[in-house]
Amino acid sequence: MIFAGSSGKGFAQRVxxxxxxxxxxxxxIKFSEGNTMVRILEPIRNKEVFFFQPIGMNPNDxxxxILFFMDxxxxxxxxxxTAIIPYFSYAKGDKKDxxxxxxxxxxxxxxxxxxxADRVVTMDLHSAQVQGFFKKPVDHLYAMxxxxxxxxxxxxxNAVIVSPDSGYAKQARKFASHLGLPVAIGDKTRYGHDEKAEVLDVVGEVKDKNCVIVDDFTISGGTLVSLAVELKRRGAERIIACLSHNIISEExxxxxxxSPIDTIISTDTVENxxxxxHKKFKTITVAPLFAEAVMRTHDRESLSPLFEQASERILKSVFEYDKE
Incomplete structure (x- = not known):
């Protein structure tokens, strides 16, 4: 049986x-003083339950x-x-630095x-090592x-894949390998916790090229804008961005x-x-990928075929959603 929290219902319905x-x-139920109460409205005795809820736009609530539903x-x-958390925002807090x-x-x-929770399914953790914080199985899917x-x-x-920093370079190279494209890497620095980042340099050839910036998420848009400005300064032509999750703020x-970015493509892991x-933003669904993960988990099959390549069935569903 499939259930969803208040911010996961749309995604769960597509699954x-x-x-x-x-x-x-x-x-x-949200009470006036801020308390939360959850209620299951049908019997689930001896059922295999899959619960959908991102930790995204309102992470604490x-x-x-999720905790109350698990209980x-x-x-x-x-x-x-199985707790299915398409976007797990607290993965950013992965170390004592x-x-x-x-x-x-x-x-x-x-x-x-x-x-x-007996099992956790998520997508594109900001730090993959977060899987090691769990004693129960974690299935880490990829939007790539x-x-x-x-x-x-x-x-x-005439395209090039661009990573905003060295931390995402490994994943950017996977993008580039799938598409048969070269890679450029930004040199980014961040001076505090104010979500402001500055791109100081770009390693790689971008002059007269169409740039595809890839990253896992953006909140303030600062990194993407700073990188796009630098790419334009170096002679780049068209610029698009691909994000696994889009939790961008109103500002x-x-x-x-x-910004000089033409289009920002992101998945529907979070309903933002x-x-x-806004015409610059394009959302594509990854619900079919999670649906396949649910079916494979239920049938006790391996999820590894989902990690590197999307099946024809998944892609057909994705592009049908795009047409809608």
């Missing part, structure tokens, strides 16, 4: 449509919902519970397991197979609208109201 099953009935499923005698700070991703991992096929469908000639949308109606 259900792909599989051909109904979305389970549940309820989230969304995370609390509710277990107390209602579910056979197993300054004095007296929490390793937030580890705290979240422990809470999820204590609340009752779908994003690369979408970029291929655009038939962009960030204004920055990107005024800020990009609605």
């Amino acid at each position: 259900c449509d792909y599989i051909g099953v109904p979305l389970g009935k549940s309820q989230v 969304e995370f609390v919902e 509710a499923f277990k107390r209602a005698s579910a056979q197993s519970v 300054e004095p007296r700070v929490s390793i937030r991703a580890r705290v979240c991992a422990e809470c999820l397991e204590l609340a009752g 197979p779908i994003l690369t096929e979408y970029v291929r469908s655009l038939a962009i000639d 960030g949308v204004k920055k990107l609208e005024a 109201p800020h990009i609605a109606g």
Whole structure:
């Protein structure tokens, strides 16, 4: 049975449509003083439960919902519970890199397991090592197979894949390998926790080329804008960006609208109201990929075929959604 939290219902419904099953009935109640209550509205005894909820635009409320639902499923005698978190924002807190700070991703991992999650499915963690914070199995999916096929469908000639920094260079090289393109890498620095980044240099040839910037997410849009300005300064032609997740702020949308970037392509792991109606933003669905993961988990099959290449069935569903 498939259920969803308050911010995961749209995505979960697309998964259900792909599989051909109904979305389970549940309820989230927000009390006036800020308390949250969740309720499952149908029997789940001895059922295999898959629960969808991103930790994205309202991370604290969304995370609390997941914990309460995990507990509710277990107390209602579910056979197993898989927490499907398309975007896991607290993966950014993966280390203690300054004095007296929490390793937030580890705290979240422990809470999820204590609340009752038997398995976790997520996509494009900001730090892949976060999987090691869990004692239960974690399936780490990638948006790359779908994003690369979408970029291929655009038939962009004389293109180069651009990573905004060295940290994402490995994933950028995978993008480039799938598309048979060269790679350029930005040299980015960040001076604090104010979400402001500055691109100081670009390593690689971008003059007279169409640049495809790839990254896992953006919040303020600062990195993308700074990189795009530098690419233009170095003679780049068309610039597009590909993001695994789009949690851009309202102010960030204004920055990107005024930037040299032509199009920002992102997946639907997070429903972001800020990009609605803005022509520069293009959303493609990864719900079919998660649907295949659900079916493979239910049938006790390996998920590894989903990591590097999207099947014809998945891509057909993705492009049909795009036409809609």
